[in-house]
Amino acid sequence: MDNADWLNRTRASVWHPCTQMKHLEQTPPLPVARGEGPWLIDHDGRRYLDAISSWWVNLFGHANPRINAAIVDQLGRIAHVMLAGCTHAPVVELSERLARLSGLSHAFYASDGASATEIALKMSFHFWRNRGRPHKTGFVSLQNGYHGETLGALSVTDVALFKDTYAPLLRQSHQVISPDWRLADEGESAETYAWRAIAQMEDFLAECADTTAAVIVEPLVQGAAGMAMYHPIYLTRLRELCDKHEVHLIADEIAVGFGRTGTLFACEQAGIRPDFLCLSKGITGGYLPLSCVLTRDDIYAAFYADSSARGFLHSHSYTGNPLACRAALAVLDIFEADHVLVRNRSKAARFSELLAPIAAHPCVSHFRNTGMIWAFDVKHAAPGFSARFHQQALAQGLFIRPIGNTVYFMPPYVIEEAEMRLMADVTLNLLQTL
Numbered sequence: 001m002d003n004a005d006w007l008n009r010t011r012a013s014v015w016h017p018c019t020q021m022k023h024l025e026q027t028p029p030l031p032v033a034r035g036e037g038p039w040l041i042d043h044d045g046r047r048y049l050d051a052i053s054s055w056w057v058n059l060f061g062h063a064n065p066r067i068n069a070a071i072v073d074q075l076g077r078i079a080h081v082m083l084a085g086c087t088h089a090p091v092v093e094l095s096e097r098l099a100r101l102s103g104l105s106h107a108f109y110a111s112d113g114a115s116a117t118e119i120a121l122k123m124s125f126h127f128w129r130n131r132g133r134p135h136k137t138g139f140v141s142l143q144n145g146y147h148g149e150t151l152g153a154l155s156v157t158d159v160a161l162f163k164d165t166y167a168p169l170l171r172q173s174h175q176v177i178s179p180d181w182r183l184a185d186e187g188e189s190a191e192t193y194a195w196r197a198i199a200q201m202e203d204f205l206a207e208c209a210d211t212t213a214a215v216i217v218e219p220l221v222q223g224a225a226g227m228a229m230y231h232p233i234y235l236t237r238l239r240e241l242c243d244k245h246e247v248h249l250i251a252d253e254i255a256v257g258f259g260r261t262g263t264l265f266a267c268e269q270a271g272i273r274p275d276f277l278c279l280s281k282g283i284t285g286g287y288l289p290l291s292c293v294l295t296r297d298d299i300y301a302a303f304y305a306d307s308s309a310r311g312f313l314h315s316h317s318y319t320g321n322p323l324a325c326r327a328a329l330a331v332l333d334i335f336e337a338d339h340v341l342v343r344n345r346s347k348a349a350r351f352s353e354l355l356a357p358i359a360a361h362p363c364v365s366h367f368r369n370t371g372m373i374w375a376f377d378v379k380h381a382a383p384g385f386s387a388r389f390h391q392q393a394l395a396q397g398l399f400i401r402p403i404g405n406t407v408y409f410m411p412p413y414v415i416e417e418a419e420m421r422l423m424a425d426v427t428l429n430l431l432q433t434l
């Protein structure tokens with residue numbers, strides 16, 4: 001079977017996510033046969049550098065020997081068992097380690113990011129109800145925020161392309177302006193703009209806290225908005241406001257958790273701890289679907305009672321899947337053994353150097369970087385820019401998918417000098433031909 005066979009068969013039978021299937025006539029999907037470190041390899045043996053970590057999930061490369069070994073070991077023990085009425089070592093060990101790392105002592109699991117959002121929203125509402133405050137049913141989120149696409153998660157998401165069609169199915173939620181530094185006035189610092197943005201949140205909470213259960217935000221980087229980055233003071237101040245007004249703070253670190261922003265969790269850079277921390281994507285190194293919502297003792301305690309109805313009765317069949325938990329444990333082992341956060345700092349500094357000509361390019365605006373995420377906007381991009389740039393980069397061995405006119409790099413942490421050069425060189429070349 002070569003590339004063309006797989007393309008014909010996928011068009012006939014697979015309904016691809018986030019895709020207008022008719023567009024596949026012009027932009028066929030990449031038929032991936034296997035992966036090796038940061039590389040994707042097609043059925044004709046051609047190699048493509050995975051500059052976006054397979055949709056932001058892959059941390060330590062494809063076919064990583066240590067994660068592979070952990071999963072194979074677990075396969076010989078048990079692949080899956082239900083977590084209601086049973087427990088197992090991988091889920092216990094993972095929960096203990098995540099508690100130590102986050103300071104949040106109770107872990108509830110699901111299989112993907114959107115489900116983690118659903119869980120955090122339901123838990124927050126249910127907490128207030130158990131505490132005798134059933135009118136706290138509302139949620140507030142940031143403009144251009146993204147929290148997943150199931151109906152509850154889509155209700156707090158603010159991306160028109162994903163949301164507008166389904167508006168009649170969604171619950172109302174409130175959006176306040178984003179601290180995205182690109183929205184600042186000319187000459188205004190990220191910090192000053194963050195203070196200006198938080199004022200709108202402050203006004204909203206002052207007025208609506210009685211009917212609001214929680215604020216949900218993507219800490220430091222709004223990924224789907226086009227890697228919109230903002231100053232950590234926004235989060236520090238948001239934590240104070242949530243405490244003052246008795247509203248939960250849900251940190252959706254599904255994309256930014258596990259070292260993406262330079263610290264293990266993005267909230268650390270603001271010196272805060274959320275009430276609910278949503279994790280997924282990188283949690284298994286991009287191997288298996290797993291998500292987790294971590295929360296505090298006293299929130300957990302509000303559900304702890306003789307009555308079943310006071311408990312959190314949410315479930316998914318694959319909750320706490322042992323294979324996925326073993327992959328996650330292997331990921332945490334790698335973080336420790338390889339001093340990943342420290343090593344990423346020097347890799348990030350080097351990659352930023354290599355990107356300097358791009359940052360200075362006349363077609364580029366708002367070049368930005370947080371940890372292991374780099375992004376810039378292309379000025380006056382013609383319609384269809386994103387698909388065209390993707391195809392042209394692919395022809396030069398780079399797998400990258402701009403969001404609108406935003407080009408971003410979110411590479412696996414295992415990239416080395418040669419791969420950083422490839423990303424920088426191919427991108428600069430393409431900018432010259434715009």
Ligand SMILES: *Cc1c(COP(=O)(O)O)cnc(C)c1O
Binds near residue numbers: 114115149281
């Ligand atoms: C990807 C993402 C989600 C949704 O996760 P899925 O696994 O795709 O459902 C939620 N929030 C953020 C910030 C994300 O980037």
